Amino acid sequence: MTPDQKHDLEEGLAFSPRFGADGLITCVTVDAGDGALLMVAHMNAEALEATLKTGIVHYWSRSRSSLWRKGDTSGQTQTLVELRIDCDQDCVMALVRVGGDGGACHTGRRSCFYRRVARQGDGFALEPLLPSFH
Amino acid sequence: MTPDQKHDLEEGLAFSPRFGADGLITCVTVDAGDGALLMVAHMNAEALEATLKTGIVHYWSRSRSSLWRKGDTSGQTQTLVELRIDCDQDCVMALVRVGGDGGACHTGRRSCFYRRVARQGDGFALEPLLPSFH
Numbered sequence: 001m002t003p004d005q006k007h008d009l010e011e012g013l014a015f016s017p018r019f020g021a022d023g024l025i026t027c028v029t030v031d032a033g034d035g036a037l038l039m040v041a042h043m044n045a046e047a048l049e050a051t052l053k054t055g056i057v058h059y060w061s062r063s064r065s066s067l068w069r070k071g072d073t074s075g076q077t078q079t080l081v082e083l084r085i086d087c088d089q090d091c092v093m094a095l096v097r098v099g100g101d102g103g104a105c106h107t108g109r110r111s112c113f114y115r116r117v118a119r120q121g122d123g124f125a126l127e128p129l130l131p132s133f134h
Numbered sequence: 135m136t137p138d139q140k141h142d143l144e145e146g147l148a149f150s151p152r153f154g155a156d157g158l159i160t161c162v163t164v165d166a167g168d169g170a171l172l173m174v175a176h177m178n179a180e181a182l183e184a185t186l187k188t189g190i191v192h193y194w195s196r197s198r199s200s201l202w203r204k205g206d207t208s209g210q211t212q213t214l215v216e217l218r219i220d221c222d223q224d225c226v227m228a229l230v231r232v233g234g235d236g237g238a239c240h241t242g243r244r245s246c247f248y249r250r251v252a253r254q255g256d257g258f259a260l261e262p263l264l265p266s267f268h
Contacts, residue, residue, distance in 0.1 A: 010241055011241075012260070013249070013259050013260040013261065013262075014259065014260065015251055015257075015258045015259055015260050026160060026174060028162050028171060028174060030171060034169075035168075035169050035170065035171070036169065037162060037164060037169070037171070037227055039220070040160060040162060040220065040225045052251065052258060082250050083250060083251040084247040084248075084249060084250045084251070084263070085247070085249055085250075085251060085260065086173070086174065086246035086247050087239055087240065087241050087243075087246045087248070091174045091246075092251075093171055093247045105221055106221065107144055107145075107221050109221075112220040112221045112225075113218040113219070113220050113227045114218075114221070115147070115218060115219055116216050116217060116218045116219075117149055117186065117217040117218070117219060117226075123149075124149045124186060125147050125148065125149055126146070126147040126148065126149050126219065127147065128147075129218070
């Protein structure tokens, strides 16, 4: 990438999402109400386009290798409030309103980030966060 | 992965970060003060361990192929307040206190997510957010 191309990517207003070699871009999904981090998933070009065109967040499921309209089975539909993109356009941020019970994690929790790393002896272990923190 | 292994990964308290085929795990970095999303980057096992052992966030720079202690040149050191991990342990969340001028993006902005996607004619373009939003 030339310096001019880098500058356009970072400072320009052209929407040029950069998918990885696997055809995917990382999506960080936060609650539009309070900014809480809910989940991190991936989109291919089709999922990104479907998200922008329908206003309902779609991902690419790597485990099922299929387009995945979040909430189709769980009811936890994510309505897109805003989509942001990062400096070098290889990551997007979806600000969403969550339907159903308000959760985003397949384990039933609101957020996928429900454990923190804590020192344990010479190593590290996980500690569950209180439900009010995630 | 067997159902038992999946259950242990999701509900257990063993810290078992799962690095991708490229040896990297995605890290979502937020400001510990207000939860604002600052940046998304990657860690290899060495960067993750250095982060936990020193309390200063280290990443793996994919462009430079080197361990990267954020802030060494910019002064924007990230002090780790808490590290969380997601349900299937393939993504971490770093809650940080930012040193220097408080920014995280190499463009000089606080957050890398300073533009949003907006409809433009039949397609989409970017719009800069007001500095107060990022």
